[in-house]
Amino acid sequence: MITYLLKSGILLFVFYAVYKLWLENEKMLRFNRAYLLLSLVFSLVIPLQLVSFQSIISNETGIVQLNELVIRKGTENLSSISVNDFIIGLILSIYVFMVSLFGIRFFVNLYSFYKKTRRSEVLVINDEKIVLLQETVLPHSFLNTIFINKEEFEKGKIPSELIAHEKAHLQQKHSFDILFIEILQIVFWFNPLLVFYKKAIKLNHEFLADEAVNVQFQSVENYQNLLLDFALNKNTVALASNINYLITKKRLLMMTKKESPIKVVLKICTVSIVGTLLLLVFSSRTIAQTEKSSPKLKEGFAVSYDTTSVKSPEFPGGMVEFYKFIGKNFKMPAAASKNKIQGKVLMEFMVEKDGSLSDIKILKDLGNGLGDEATRVLKLSPKWNPATQEGKPVRVTYALPITIQNDK
Template sequence: MILYLLKSGILLLVFYAVYKLWLENEKMFHFNRAYLLASLVFSFVIPLQIFSFQSALSNKIGLVELSELVIQKNNKNLETISLNDFLLILIIVVYSLGVLLLTTRFIFGLYSFYKTIKTNEVQFIKGEKIVLIDEPILPHSFWKSIFIHKNAFEDGKIPSELIAHEKAHLKQKHTLDILFIEVLQIVFWFNPLLVFYKKAIKLNHEFLADDAVNKQFGSVKSYQNLLLDFASNKNTIALASNINYLITKKRLLMMTKKESPIKIVLKVFTVGVFYTLLLFVFSTKAIAQKTANKADVKEKDLYVLEDVEKLPEFPGGMNEFYKFIGKNFKTPLEVGKNKIEGKTYMQFIIEKDGSLSNIITLKDAGYGIGDEAIRVLKLSPKWIAATQQGKAVRVMYSLPILVQPEK
């Protein structure tokens, strides 16, 4: 999971950097919209490695080197494992609280729109659903409705350009983009990059709506002056498309920016090549292997397979595996009597059916420690097998066991 989040985070950062440096200042709003949405999808899908360019599975057996297991008579190591369990539970609780709070806010936001529509006057003007609000608000839109201040609308104080602006949001279905990024923020609320994506998407929505208004009315300067009248109004709604969202110098300049077809084609082609390259890099199951770095097992000429899709899982997790070893391991009498301390290196293979095989001692501290470790490992229940490209594969494990006398 950590590797997945790291990869998706890197992709989000790279895609966003490309947008800010290469695309944002170009008058190619529809492409930019597609780019931002596709970047979000690819960033969370590519690391799953659903698609792979690897033609065949490696014949090598992947080696996973486990953390050292310390066995003492006073079971101090089990206390450490319990602390790890507590931290894991704490992380899960904090994450769940974040999801719960954001989900509640999201549902409340949707309900507020539903309640507003149900409790206010609704008119259909030229096929558009207009909700007339008693409170003084700026025009905004959500889903299939435009929300307007009732008195201002009836007094004819709502310029046609503002209505056209909100119609553009509805016609281009910008609400779907906002809902999509909102859901992603609920699930991945701990990733701050999504805040920047949301801001970029909503600003691009305004570029698109502004462009639609200017094409319809053909008076850029008049429309810019109209926007400046609303620039100081901070009354915005999170899920809605707001006319006054980020009325900045950039937004005004984009209205007068000239398009360069050649430049646009070049940038689109470059982005296509860039996407293909990242897709290939992150979807290729690397078979890069390296010799195990522990001096004690160097002579075994073992290898580490760095990209097993899904590692084997002991029932209940690795902490339970350590507890299983600690609970069943009986320290030989000679070790306790002579207060001997020694490290033993064990090696075993998790087969495709989850069973343990080839249990051997790479380095034995003596006094029967290696034999006892083999006995305990043979008692292990079946694991959930590792997978690569959706198929079960064998994975080799290396386990250092440090036996210490009671202190």
């Protein structure tokens, strides 16, 4: 999971950096909208390695370094496992709490639109659903509805450009983009990059709506002056598209920009190349990449392929149960206790295609029967759920370091 989050975080950062440096200031509004949304999707999907560009032999064996196991004289319940369980439980509890908190806020915001619609007068004008609100608020839209102040609407104080702006949001389905990024923020609330993506997506929406208004009314200067009149109004609504969202110099300049077809094609090609390279890098299983980051157990002894691309073997009940199984069954040899032997025993074993353990080896022994005892316990292990690669079972080798502690 940590590897997945790191990879997705790197992809989100790279895609966003490309957007800020290469695309944001260009009048490629529809392409930019697609780019931002696809960047989010690709960043979450590519690390799953659903597609791989390097085939490996199904019988190839990987060597996986397990976490260290501590055996103490007369102690069957391993404190290290208990601490790990507590930390994992704490992290999971915090995550669930935050997801629940943001999820509740999200549904409260959704319900507010439903409540406004139920309590207010609803009109249908030119096939557009308009809700007249009593509170003072700027025109805003959500899904298929435009919300405006009733008094200003009845007095004709709402310019046609503002209605056209919100209508553009509805026609281009901008609310679905906002809902998508909001849901991602609930699930990945700990990732600050999503805040920047949300801001970029909403600003792009305003570019698109501004463009639609100027195409309809053919008066950029008048529309710019109209926006400036609303620039100091901070009354916005969560989840909604708002006319005064980030009325900045950048937004005003975008209205007067002209597209260069050659420049557009160049930028699209460049972005496509970057996306393809990222896909290849993060979807490939390369020996060099894995060996560089894998732990060295002894000379020439390292992970031989990217084990994250393989569905790992599973001990019945999970790895915590495996550690508990070893701790429960390991009997400290009398000689080791008498001589107060302390240190590390390094074991290696293979999980076969049928889940049984084979090739149990002692790579490092402290003597006094400790290596033999570890071998005996591993031979008692029940069958694991075997590893699979592309639906086919594979053999995987594990390295298990066991630290022996004796009372002094």
